[in-house]
Amino acid sequence: MRTASAPISPPPSAEQAEKARTLITRLLGSLEKAIRGKREALELVLCCVAAGGHVLLEDVPGTGKTTLAKALAVSMGGQFKRVQFTPDLLPTDIVGTSLFNPQDGTFRFKPGPIFANVLIADEINRASPRTQSALLEGLSEQQVTVDGETRTLPSPFLCIATQNPVEFHGTYPLPEASLDRFAAQLSLGYPPEAEERALLTEQRGPKPATPLEPVCTLEEVVALQRAVEEVRMEASVADYLLRVVHATRGHASVRLGVSTRGALLYARMARARALASGRDFVLPEDLKAMAVPVLTHRLVLDTRARYAGTDKQGLTRELVSSVPLPR
Structure with a gap:
């Protein structure tokens, strides 16, 4: 039924x-x-x-x-x-x-x-x-x-x-x-x-x-x-967001990456930036701009990276730049 x-x-x-x-x-x-x-x-x-x-x-x-x-x-x-x-x-x-x-x-x-x-x-x-x-x-x-x-x-x-x-x-x-x-x-x-x-x-x-x-x-x-909440996010852009999130979970220096809650907040912040720009759809640039303030504090470094003084903001930028943009 x-x-x-x-x-x-x-x-x-x-x-x-x-x-x-x-x-x-x-x-x-x-x-x-x-x-x-x-x-x-x-x-x-x-x-x-x-x-x-x-x-x-x-x-x-x-x-x-x-x-x-x-x-x-x-x-x-x-x-x-x-x-x-x-x-x-x-x-x-x-x-x-x-x-x-x-x-x-x-x-x-x-x-x-x-x-x-x-x-x-x-x-x-x-x-x-x-x-x-x-x-x-x-x-x-x-x-x-x-x-x-x-x-x-x-x-x-x-x-x-x-x-x-x-x-x-x-x-x-x-x-x-x-x-x-x-x-x-x-x-x-x-x-x-x-x-x-x-x-x-x-x-x-x-x-x-x-x-x-x-x-x-x-x-x-x-x-x-x-x-x-109603701002559109195309499937290709959503896939790009997920690839960025998964990259934080698989990096050798990261013990704990971005959670599902963090991914949802990441999407909402990108939607908010798009609307602040007068758009009703999300671009990959919105996700790139929001990566450092939204994702950095969610990363938990492993012991070696932490004592080596790894910069988490720099690591976030490196992770984002390593993910190819959607075509």
């Missing part, structure tokens, strides 16, 4: 793709008022937003990570929350807890900071693995389970987690299962000299010289994420 198949969503039209590109351009222009001289990094962050993914920022203190998260929340008219991860932080400090009301003998749920549109998990590697794991369900399924009850997080939901690559004393490195849930890893770095000089002359107080205003609504961001 034949069963009815689920309807297939049509790909976004050229007009919808151009509308999505315009929305991303507006958000980019707003973010550049707060973070100067980092257009490429900001474009990657917005691709994560469009793909419904999360960002791991590995950078030294004072480079604008929290400013970026706040600017993004304001720009899309969303709610911003921040959690400073410390060794004594508990999972309930993130997801929330149930409080007893003695007046009527009932429990009332008090939401944690994860119930926001943009959450910055500052210095995530300073909390214990038990506390780090409180984020896993939210990052993967946009929900949390507290006291046996599942609660949905706001939509859209973006987590920006930060790590300090210099100071490792008293830290707990993120396990592979946690790293795999972040769509991309990147760094902002210091701004160019001209931009840093402009900051010194224009900003005289603790607040930015140019206050930000919302440039879109949360509903528009959700619609953008739905449009990304």
Whole structure:
């Protein structure tokens, strides 16, 4: 007996793709008022937003990570929350807890900071693995389970987690299962000299010289994420993606390559980049451009390569360049 198949969503039209590109351009222009001289990094962050993914920022203190998260929340008219991860932080400090009301003998749920549109998990590697794991369900399924009850997080939901690559004393490195849930890893770095000089002359107080205003609504961001899901990927391009992923699993210096979850996020990020370019289809160039930020942090080097100081970004570029482009 034949069963009815689920309807297939049509790909976004050229007009919808151009509308999505315009929305991303507006958000980019707003973010550049707060973070100067980092257009490429900001474009990657917005691709994560469009793909419904999360960002791991590995950078030294004072480079604008929290400013970026706040600017993004304001720009899309969303709610911003921040959690400073410390060794004594508990999972309930993130997801929330149930409080007893003695007046009527009932429990009332008090939401944690994860119930926001943009959450910055500052210095995530300073909390214990038990506390780090409180984020896993939210990052993967946009929900949390507290006291046996599942609660949905706001939509859209973006987590920006930060790590300090210099100071490792008293830290707990993120396990592979946690790293795999972040769509991309990147760094902002210091701004160019001209931009840093402009900051010194224009900003005289603790607040930015140019206050930000919302440039879109949360509903528009959700619609953008739905449009990304409908971007076409031809079979030849999908095969190219799989060959890149398989190359990471078979390299002699790699103990653990890209997972299936990582491959799916890789495809979504490529779709987001295509839509940001005003296209309704993915090109191999989209996959090449997203390879380093999306794949590098998923590679686990073997012992010999790790102690030899193998550069994982360089290894990712080498793997991608070794895979022939589709004809």
